[in-house]
């Protein structure tokens with residue numbers, strides 16, 4: 249369906265404009281950690297991520313511009329947030345407005361299209377909702393700022409491509425620049441002090457490797473203790489391992505990872521992903537005072553994935569090879585990348601060692617959107633026996649839920665029916 253990027257809302261005496269978008273999260277396989285300029289959000293190293301399907305995790309954002317609004321306002325998950333209290337939000341909105349103003353000036357000079365409205369002068373109302381926990385290490389800032397920037401670009405009809413838009417998303421939150429594309433996305437660190445060469449670009453579209461799936465093991469959806477922003481700033485100042493990571497390790501890994509993705513080489517993709525997650529958490533530990541994002545449950549997951557990768561074929565005795573990779577962001581939640589055919593076995597193992605809380609219905613623990621547990625076929629694995637002694641069985645509820653998703657597309661326009669604002673431009677859903 250072709251959805252228009254913005255709509256006109258005509259009242260008796262005024263016309264308003266509105267755009268709604270949905271936007272994805274992304275989970276890095278080569279991690280961004282460290283800034284060389286914290287105002288412009290310029291990173292110390294390049295990074296690479298997979299954009300995850302919006303069918304499971306997404307941000308929805310509606311923005312309306314109206315000559316009748318008195319001030320810019322934003323509601324996040326139904327709660328009003330002060331835009332002026334956030335430099336990052338203000339910077340993104342100002343940048344988009346400035347570009348809109350340039351567009352209006354150019355049209356005025358050409359004396360063309362004089363009916364174009366002075367949207368840059370109008371105030372905006374923004375309503376945004378994440379369908380997953382905010383600020384819990386599940387990349388809400390990435391999908392949130394990507395949605396904001398895409399909705400502003402659509403509203404203002406900015407003639408910019410996704411790479412140009414990624415530079416605006418970047419000043420909201422670094423990892424957000426990668427959510428401006430679907431598929432496999434690199435954020436090139438760049439060297440320009442003004443950040444003109446620090447942008448995201450698509451390395452391969454989502455259609456390139458459709459069998460690459462992800463399981464997100466939600467260990468905690470509480471707000472994390474040390475924010476990424478402050479954590480990485482302390483790492484840059486204090487970690488002695490960090491210079492080695494950014495000067496030597498990451499540049500080599502970026503090349504190898506792009507190659508692995510190009511060749512759909514899961515073995516290399518997985519080893520690089522796990523090693524990079526481990527090194528990111530090592531520089532966190534080498535930060536002074538140290539930062540701990542992973543916990544005992546996260547470490548249990550790591551052991552289990554290694555045990556899974558060391559399994560041998562029960563009849564031939566041959567190693568089955570690397571079939572899963574873990575990665576952890578700034579929190580204890582695990583993201584497991586694996587090819588589709590191994591997801592069923594992985595879910596069975598995780599459900600055995602990290603069972604749901606006794607009162608929790610199976611459908612909320614693992615909703616199974618792809619129906620992997622519904623198939624009759626038995627993989628013949630006795631989980632208890634095959635993995636005995638590797639990790640203890642954790643208390644029920646240690647993993648709260650498992651989200652099954654796959655690599656997906658970038659931000660998309662949403663039809664007017666999903667608008668989060670009512671007729672008078674106020675949010676439809678407000679939290680008390």
Ligand SMILES: Nc1ncnc2c1ncn2[C@@H]1O[C@H](COP(=O)(O)OP(=O)(O)OP(=O)(O)O)[C@@H](O)[C@H]1O
Pocket residue numbers: 307324376377378381382383384385386387388389390391392393395396423475476477577578579
């Ligand atoms: N939908 C949204 N629209 C605008 N801003 C958002 C949205 N969702 C989140 N944010 C901003 O991002 C902040 C959360 O970012 P933070 O980096 O702390 O957590 P996270 O992105 O969930 O975790 P991580 O980056 O470690 O994966 C929120 O406090 C809010 O300021």
Ligand SMILES: C[C@@](O)(CCOP(=O)(O)OP(=O)(O)O)CC(=O)O
Pocket residue numbers: 275276278279280281289295389420421422423424476477577578
């Ligand atoms: C661990 C990470 O998820 C760090 C994400 O950091 P943010 O993008 O949230 O940080 P700011 O730029 O300060 O907003 C790794 C990654 O996504 O690459």
